Amino acid sequence: MIKFNNVSVSFKDKKSQIVHAVKNVSFEVEDGEILGIVGTSGAGKSTLLRTVNQLQLPTGGQTIVDGNDIGSLSGAELAKARHSIGMIFQQFNLVSTKTVAQNVAFAMEIAGRSKEEIKQRVPELLKLVGLSERANVYPNTLSGGQKQRVGIARAVANNPKILLCDEATSALDPETTNDVLQLLKEINHKFGITIVLITHELDVVKKICQRVVVMNRGEVVEIGDVFDVFTNPQHEFTKTLLSHTFDLDLPDRLTHDYSKPLVRIVYNGEKAEDAIVSNVVKQYAVDVNILHGKIEYINDRPFGILIVQLIGEQDEIEKSLNYLSKNTYRTEVINERN
Numbered sequence: 001m002i003k004f005n006n007v008s009v010s011f012k013d014k015k016s017q018i019v020h021a022v023k024n025v026s027f028e029v030e031d032g033e034i035l036g037i038v039g040t041s042g043a044g045k046s047t048l049l050r051t052v053n054q055l056q057l058p059t060g061g062q063t064i065v066d067g068n069d070i071g072s073l074s075g076a077e078l079a080k081a082r083h084s085i086g087m088i089f090q091q092f093n094l095v096s097t098k099t100v101a102q103n104v105a106f107a108m109e110i111a112g113r114s115k116e117e118i119k120q121r122v123p124e125l126l127k128l129v130g131l132s133e134r135a136n137v138y139p140n141t142l143s144g145g146q147k148q149r150v151g152i153a154r155a156v157a158n159n160p161k162i163l164l165c166d167e168a169t170s171a172l173d174p175e176t177t178n179d180v181l182q183l184l185k186e187i188n189h190k191f192g193i194t195i196v197l198i199t200h201e202l203d204v205v206k207k208i209c210q211r212v213v214v215m216n217r218g219e220v221v222e223i224g225d226v227f228d229v230f231t232n233p234q235h236e237f238t239k240t241l242l243s244h245t246f247d248l249d250l251p252d253r254l255t256h257d258y259s260k261p262l263v264r265i266v267y268n269g270e271k272a273e274d275a276i277v278s279n280v281v282k283q284y285a286v287d288v289n290i291l292h293g294k295i296e297y298i299n300d301r302p303f304g305i306l307i308v309q310l311i312g313e314q315d316e317i318e319k320s321l322n323y324l325s326k327n328t329y330r331t332e333v334i335n336e337r338n
């Protein structure tokens with residue numbers, strides 16, 4: 001388990017001004033979970049993550065990994081603790097003069113593994129990441145996705161308990177991103193490795209994380225289950241950050257038509273599977289004109305948004321809206337004149 005206990009990190013910038021990059025952050029990462037950290041640029045995400053393997057020392061508080069205050073370890077102890085933590089980056093950081101196999105072997109050599117062990121394990125690792133055929137090529141002949149696979153093989157070479165990912169898929173196209181995320185999920189599942197993942201891509205969080213931490217200006221403003229945070233954000237910053245994730249754009253001619261109520265219906269969890277719209281049509285004298293909609297699954301829980309026009313007499317429309325409000329997660333009229 002990783003425990004951030006009131007962690008703060010300050011830097012002096014070039015003009016000797018103090019920058020408070022991380023401010024009093026406290027939360028825990030559970031063993032075996034995939035936790036995402038999101039926030040705007042400069043929020044302190046990378047700085048916080050780097051305290052886990054002591055690439056960055058906290059200037060206040062402690063980062064505790066498996067019961068050890070990582071800041072108090074020295075020399076051999078720190079080296080040992082670091083080997084139980086793998087890390088991957090956006091820019092891959094491979095050694096260009098070493099082949100794929102040598103890059104992976106290098107991580108094991110540094111950790112003091114024997115030649116026999118390395119000889120046996122490197123092919124297994126390359127098989128795990130689907131690069132057995134590319135063992136003897138140099139990184140510059142690989143695609144971005146393949147480079148990140150080498151990065152992953154290298155990061156898990158010493159059987160770490162924790163894998164830190166800093167924007168690991170940010171340089172990849174959507175399809176390659178999906179492949180790499182699948183691989184991370186597999187590694188998490190197979191070996192029980194705890195994954196802490198920083199990303200600016202909210203889709204990445206929706207796809208593989210169980211919980212998410214939202215950071216703004218060095219502080220954690222919200223933490224929770226991904227489904228809950230995405231479907232019902234509490235903090236204003238989170239609301240703004242997530243405001244476009246479920247956008248459904250309609251042409252102006254529809255949003256500017258005030259003659260019929262335009263209603264956004266948000267379903268969540270089990271309610272997404274109920275026949276709520278058809279019930280409205282059966283129970284009230286209204287027509288429902290479906291204009292837009294989608295259902296997403298986050299951690300296997302459905303979350304749906306539907307935009308409809310209600311057509312009928314005013315009192316029947318009122319009754320329908322009342323019914324929808326009671327039976328959905330959220331129902332709002334979105335074309336009311338202010």
Ligand SMILES: Nc1ncnc2c1ncn2[C@@H]1O[C@H](COP(=O)(O)OP(=O)(O)OP(=O)(O)O)[C@@H](O)[C@H]1O
Pocket residue numbers: 011012013019020021039040041042043044045046047048
């Ligand atoms: N070594 C350093 N010296 C001085 N200031 C630093 C240093 N590292 C980070 N900072 C500052 O600390 C703040 C947080 O930086 P950090 O890299 O942790 O943000 P981030 O959330 O990872 O942003 P991004 O999404 O852009 O990667 C920024 O204002 C940054 O300029």
Ligand SMILES: [Mg+2]
Pocket residue numbers: 045046047166
């Ligand atoms: Mg960063």
